[in-house]
Amino acid sequence: MNAPIPFQSATCPLPLRDYPQIVMGHGGGGKLSAELIEHVFLPAFGLSDQVLSDSTVLDLPGHRIAVSTDSFVVRPLFFPGGSIGDLAVNGTVNDLAMSGAIPKYLTAGFILEEGLEIETLVRIAADMARAARDAGVCIVAGDTKVVERGRGDGCYINTTGIGLLPSGRDISIGQACSGDAVLISGTIADHAMAIMSVRDGLEFEAPIRSDTVSVSSMVQGLMKDCPNVRCLRDPTRGGLATTMNEIAAASCCGIELVESDIPVDPVVRSACEFLGLDPMLAANEGKFVAIVPGEDAERALASIRSHPFGRAAAIIGRVVEDPHHLVVAKTLFGSNRVVPMPIGEQLPRIC
C-alpha cells in the first residue's frame, strides 16, 4: 500500500489541449491561465516570466514601487462576509503586500451593466471605501463604463494598486530553499465555500463567511519580527495547491505538506466533503503563505498568531530538494499524494 510512488511520472506528461477559443478554465488561475499568459501575453508584450507574479516591482529614480492589477467578476455581487467591493480592494492590497510592499494607492475601474440598481452600486462603493480605510490605502482615480443589458453581469471592477517597497526588501516566490518552513496564516477554503453556499442556496450547520480581509498589517508585522522571510503568496484562485506548485516551480524545489496540519474550519471541511471539493484547490481572500528559514519558523508563527486575523496560523510543511519540483502531501491516512497544479478551475468567478 505504501510502496514508493514514482513521482516523476505522477503528473500528466501530455501538453494541455490547444484550445482555439477561450474556455472558463482560462480564468481559473491554474495551468490554462498560465498557458494563456505564457503563449499569448508574454510573447506579445516581450515580458519575462517575472510578470507571472501577482505584482511587479518598478524602479523609479530614487526608489522602488510595487504595482498590481486585478479584475473582479465574482458572482453574486454580495455574499456572506463581503461583496465584490471588499474583494476588489483586499485582493489588490494583498497582492501588493505579497511583494513586501506597503500598499498606498488604488485605482478603480467599473464596467457596469445597463439596469444595475444605483442603490447596489452605492453599497459596493461603500464597501470599497470601508475596506480601503481598513487597509490604509487611498482610492485615487476611477473610471466608469456602461455596457448593454446582457453584455455584463451587474458590475465588474478592476483595481490597480501601488505600494512602496522599503529599501533592501526582497521577497519573491523564487527564493524557497530546502529546509525552509511553510506557514499559512489561517484556515483555508472559507471564501470559496461561502460563495458556493450562497450561489447554490446551500445551508450547512453554521453559516460560512468569506475570509476577505487585507493581510497587509499582518505581513508588515511578520516582516518586522522575521526579516528573513523568503516568499509570500496569497492562495486565491486555484487555492493552496496552485500557490504551492507555483513556489515549487519558481524556486526549483519540492514541497512536503502535512494535511493534518493545514487548518480548515470544521463546517467548511464538511461543506467541502459534501460537495466533493478539495479544500486545497479552493480560493481564499484573506490568507497568505509564508516561506521562512527553518530556524525562524516558530518566531514567524508567533508573529502571525499575534494578529487578530492570524490566530489559526500554522506550520504546514517544509521545502525539500526535488528535481521534479513536486508538491506532496502526507494524507490523514499516512500515505503520500502528489498535489498537482489544477488545470482549469474548480469554481468559476470566485473573485
Next chain:
Amino acid sequence: MNAPIPFQSATCPLPLRDYPQIVMGHGGGGKLSAELIEHVFLPAFGLSDQVLSDSTVLDLPGHRIAVSTDSFVVRPLFFPGGSIGDLAVNGTVNDLAMSGAIPKYLTAGFILEEGLEIETLVRIAADMARAARDAGVCIVAGDTKVVERGRGDGCYINTTGIGLLPSGRDISIGQACSGDAVLISGTIADHAMAIMSVRDGLEFEAPIRSDTVSVSSMVQGLMKDCPNVRCLRDPTRGGLATTMNEIAAASCCGIELVESDIPVDPVVRSACEFLGLDPMLAANEGKFVAIVPGEDAERALASIRSHPFGRAAAIIGRVVEDPHHLVVAKTLFGSNRVVPMPIGEQLPRIC
C-alpha cells in the same frame, strides 16, 4: 436674428432625472457620468473634485507620479484604423500625457467572454504591444478573468498607467485665464465616425479611419517649446463639447469657439451631416486641446504642427470672462450658439 441671447438661462435649470438604475448614458462621459461620480463615488471614497480629472498626481517621497485608469469596452473590437488593443494603450497614455507626465508603465486587466477566439486575443495583444512600443511605455503587470457566454462581449480591457511628472510641471484644467488661446491638435470626430461606419456598415466617399494614437511625444514637444501651457485635455467620450465645458467649469471662465476654425475632415463632416451628429460631441482618440497664454498661441501652434500627427492643428477659440462659464461657438452662419455639456451619450461604447 442676431439679438443677444440671454445665455444665463440657455441651459436647462432642472436637475437631471434621478435614475434608480444604470442607463447607457451613465457611461457616456457627459453630465450623467459626472453625476454618478459626484453622487456615488466621490462621497463614498471621500475624494475631492480633483479626481474628476482623467489622471491623478501622487506625491511619493522624493518625486511625483501621475496615475490614470480606464476601461475599454469598444464595439466592435476591430475597426478601421485600430482595435480595442490600440485604444487601451493610447487612451491611458494620453490621459497621463494630459497631466504633463511622461508615461512610463501600464498594467492590463482582461475580462474575456467564454468562446472568444484565442486568435482574436493574440491580435489584440499584438496591437497593444505595438502601441505600447510606439508610445514608449512598458506593460508591466496583467490579469485575466473569464466570464460565461452572454456575460461579456468578447473582450473588455482595463489599463492603468503610471507616468513621471517632471518637477515644476503644473498642468490642470482649472488654470485657463481670460485672454488665453484654445488650440486643438488636429481634426475632430474621426474616431467616432470610424466606429459608426463599421458598426452600421455605412460607406462614405472614402474610408474613415480612427485617429487612435499616442499624443505623448507631441505633448512633450509642446511643453518644451511652450513651457507656459496651462491646460491639456484629450476630447474622448463626449467630444470637444464636453472637454470645453469641463475646462470652463473648472477654470470659472467662458470659452468662445469659432466653428469654421475647428478642423474636420470633409469626409467625416459629410458622415456627421448624413447621420445628424454634431462633430463637437463625437469622440476622438488621438487629439488634444491645449490652452496657452494668448501671446504663446502661434508658438504653440507651430510646435504642434511640426509633429507628424499635428499637421492639422489649429487655434479654435479663446478664453473669456463669463460668470456663467458657458461655451459659445460662432457658427458658420455668423450667429452664436451655446455648446452645452452633453447629458448622456451620442454613441455608446465608443471606447
